Amino acid sequence: MPRSSDAVLSQVLTVAQMRAAEEDLIAAGTSVDALMQAAGRGAGEWVRRIAGGGSVTVLCGPGNNGGDGWVIAEYLREHGNSVQVVQAREPATEAARNAKALYGGAVVSADSVTTRDVFVDCLFGSGLTRALPDDLYDMLCGLAGRHRHRIAIDVPSGIDSDSGVALNADLPHWTLTVALGAWKHAHFAMPACAAMGATRLVDIGVTAVPGAARVLHRPRIPAPAADAHKYRRGMLGLVAGEMPGAGLLSATAALRAGAGYLKMAAKLAPAGVPPELVVTTDVDAMLADARVSALLVGPGLGRSDEAARLLARTLHAGRPTVIDADALVLLRPAMLTGAPCVLTPHEGETAALERAFGLSGQGLRRERAGALAEATRAVVVLKGPDTVIAGPGGEMVVSPRASSWLSVAGTGDVLAGTIASRLATNGQALRAAEEGLWLHGEAARLCGPAFTAGELAHAVQAALKECLE
Ligand SMILES: NC(=O)C1=CN([C@@H]2O[C@H](COP(=O)(O)OP(=O)(O)OC[C@H]3O[C@@H](n4cnc5c(N)ncnc54)[C@H](O)[C@@H]3O)[C@@H](O)[C@H]2O)[C@@H](O)CC1
Numbered sequence: 001m002p003r004s005s006d007a008v009l010s011q012v013l014t015v016a017q018m019r020a021a022e023e024d025l026i027a028a029g030t031s032v033d034a035l036m037q038a039a040g041r042g043a044g045e046w047v048r049r050i051a052g053g054g055s056v057t058v059l060c061g062p063g064n065n066g067g068d069g070w071v072i073a074e075y076l077r078e079h080g081n082s083v084q085v086v087q088a089r090e091p092a093t094e095a096a097r098n099a100k101a102l103y104g105g106a107v108v109s110a111d112s113v114t115t116r117d118v119f120v121d122c123l124f125g126s127g128l129t130r131a132l133p134d135d136l137y138d139m140l141c142g143l144a145g146r147h148r149h150r151i152a153i154d155v156p157s158g159i160d161s162d163s164g165v166a167l168n169a170d171l172p173h174w175t176l177t178v179a180l181g182a183w184k185h186a187h188f189a190m191p192a193c194a195a196m197g198a199t200r201l202v203d204i205g206v207t208a209v210p211g212a213a214r215v216l217h218r219p220r221i222p223a224p225a226a227d228a229h230k231y232r233r234g235m236l237g238l239v240a241g242e243m244p245g246a247g248l249l250s251a252t253a254a255l256r257a258g259a260g261y262l263k264m265a266a267k268l269a270p271a272g273v274p275p276e277l278v279v280t281t282d283v284d285a286m287l288a289d290a291r292v293s294a295l296l297v298g299p300g301l302g303r304s305d306e307a308a309r310l311l312a313r314t315l316h317a318g319r320p321t322v323i324d325a326d327a328l329v330l331l332r333p334a335m336l337t338g339a340p341c342v343l344t345p346h347e348g349e350t351a352a353l354e355r356a357f358g359l360s361g362q363g364l365r366r367e368r369a370g371a372l373a374e375a376t377r378a379v380v381v382l383k384g385p386d387t388v389i390a391g392p393g394g395e396m397v398v399s400p401r402a403s404s405w406l407s408v409a410g411t412g413d414v415l416a417g418t419i420a421s422r423l424a425t426n427g428q429a430l431r432a433a434e435e436g437l438w439l440h441g442e443a444a445r446l447c448g449p450a451f452t453a454g455e456l457a458h459a460v461q462a463a464l465k466e467c468l469e
């Protein structure tokens with residue numbers, strides 16, 4: 001099977017898109033059985049890596065996910081593992097029946113399974129449409145509890161593939177989840193993604209699906225050109241408000257994310273300003289400075305009428321702007337000029353924006369981010385444990401789960417400063433959002449546990465080092 005391009009392997013598909021992609025492969029001459037063999041053998045190899053020479057139990061359901069299970073079981077048997085299959089239901093598809101017919105090992109009842117090394121869940125995959133009935137739920141949880149390692153194939157049983165919603169309560173936690181053919185939204189959406197363990201993708205030759213979402217990847221960031229000077233590298237103007245300390249956190253990160261010059265406009269210069277940060281009290285002069293290539297407004301802005309006026313003046317400058325924190329609560333449709341903007345709301349700020357822009361606030365997080373991007377014509381970074389980025393042209397980027405240690409005060413200011421620094425450097429809102437979000441997540445990984453927002457801001461530099469071309 002030829003190896004697909006990185007772009008194809010980073011797409012994230014809905015069930016409908018996956019089925020359409022599968023139909024395309026079939027129309028091009030590949031059989032369903034061949035796809036199942038490719039998927040099952042690829043997944044079987046991952047199971048073998050976890051199992052070593054150990055014993056494996058595969059739980060097979062009625063659909064093609066169950067079919068994959070029969071292929072995996074035969075693959076492991078051929079490689080000398082002790083394998084047994086628990087057949088939860090008779091195969092109901094032709095491909096699954098064919099896969100079962102090729103299996104030459106043991107089939108046992110769930111009750112007979114004692115403690116073994118690896119459990120493989122092929123009960124249901126992307127075709128799950130409703131909660132597991134009691135007998136299958138008990139079988140799944142009982143078997144999962146009797147194995148040292150648990151591997152879910154494609155999507156863990158009980159999880160809705162498109163939303164990541166758990167259709168049953170108290171589902172097992174997995175050591176590894178092996179996605180087949182393409183990533184599904186559940187692999188990046190809460191609560192499902194938190195229980196999946198490590199995630200791996202098996203390539204079965206699926207081609208590019210137009211309009212598909214994609215996974216956030218490490219960006220490639222060039223070093224400044226040989227003849228670079230500070231202004232051409234990007235000058236970021238930071239509009240501070242009533243509490244300029246929050247802006248300092250943004251500035252600390254922005255200084256380490258690539259911009260060549262950082263200026264902060266504040267009524268009162270805050271204490272502890274690093275010497276590299278130029279502070280001015282003349283906000284209008286800063287906003288009028290043609291060398292300023294991007295602005296950041298929001299961290300520590302406050303929510304007073306004066307803050308709202310300052311926000312309106314800032315946006316009136318018509319520069320590429322990152323709008324964060326209090327500015328998201330004060331933002332009104334008439335303030336936007338069409339300049340490239342990045343909005344970085346958490347849940348609460350998203351709800352405020354939805355009210356201000358007349359949106360229903362209904363739907364999945366990615367759908368809400370998409371609606372907000374369309375309404376504002378801005379790039380929206382909807383923050384949380386499962387952060388998504390939506391672009392005004394329908395672009396959708398989902399982020400692998402970042403460190404939960406990010407749930408500490410001030411990390412949002414760091415994210416805003418990082419994105420703003422990238423925006424000042426490259427002028428492209430979507431690209432800046434992706435680069436900034438990746439740098440933020442990587443900085444958190446590098447920091448280890450229990451870091452402060454200030455430490456995170458400093459670690460942005462080490463994250464940037466990993467992106468240099
Ligand atoms: N789409 C593709 O390109 C490929 C798909 N493959 C596998 O096929 C899977 C999808 O196969 P299917 O569409 O057959 O879906 P599933 O294997 O997830 O099962 C769907 C079947 O279960 C029934 N069902 C759904 N929810 C149920 C519930 N709660 N209780 C009882 N029955 C329920 C459905 O009516 C349907 O008959 C993927 O997850 C993947 O594992 C792979 O074999 C290779 C290629």
Ligand SMILES: Nc1ncnc2c1ncn2[C@@H]1O[C@H](COP(=O)(O)OP(=O)(O)O)[C@@H](O)[C@H]1O
Nearest residue numbers: 346383384385403404406407409410411412413
């Ligand atoms: N449990 C979590 N797992 C991963 N990332 C998280 C988690 N909780 C918060 N974050 C991230 O931390 C940052 C918090 O931002 P925000 O809510 O604006 O906080 P603050 O206003 O204190 O700066 C966001 O980037 C968010 O995605």
Ligand SMILES: [K+]
Nearest residue numbers: 121124153155
């Ligand atoms: K499964």
